[in-house]
Amino acid sequence: MSHTSEWKVRLYLFEEDQTTKARLELDTGTSKLTGHGTARCAPQDTDVPEIGDELAAARAMENLALQLKRTAYGDMQAVGAPSLQESPKPYAGWPAGD
Template sequence: MSHVAEWKVRLYVSEDDRTTKARVEVDTGTNRLTGHSSARCAPQDKDVPEIGDELAVGRAMENLGEQLKRTAYGDMQALGSPTQEESLKPYSGWLDIAAT
């Protein structure tokens, strides 16, 4: 069975007052998901925007990846597959954009 798909991905990055925020959106044609994250520069560290971008974007992509896996596991379960035991919790130390 052959399958080809094209998903549209958009990435947004912004920095304000030593805090970088990232949002990555994926549109699969049948589903839309958005990953969020942020990175803060510690007061004692040199402010290098590229580092904040890399951290925030990497974390947002990980967040999106976890959502994609949850969606796939839900689809699998709806088809009768057993529940996945893999932990889908984010790593400790992640900054929760929704809580700030």
């Protein structure tokens, strides 16, 4: 069976007081998910906005990926697939709450 679809993604970056926030919106045509990520520049670090953008965007992508996996697992169970033992968790080294 052949299948083609287009999903739309929009990334918004906001910087204020050495904190960069990212909002990543995914529109699949049938559902919408939003990922969030944050990066902070330590006062002793050189302020390089591109680094904050990269980290915040990557963390928003990780957050969105987790939500998408949870959605897929729920959809799989809804059609009778066995329950997965894997529990989606943030990647090691990623501070909780970002």
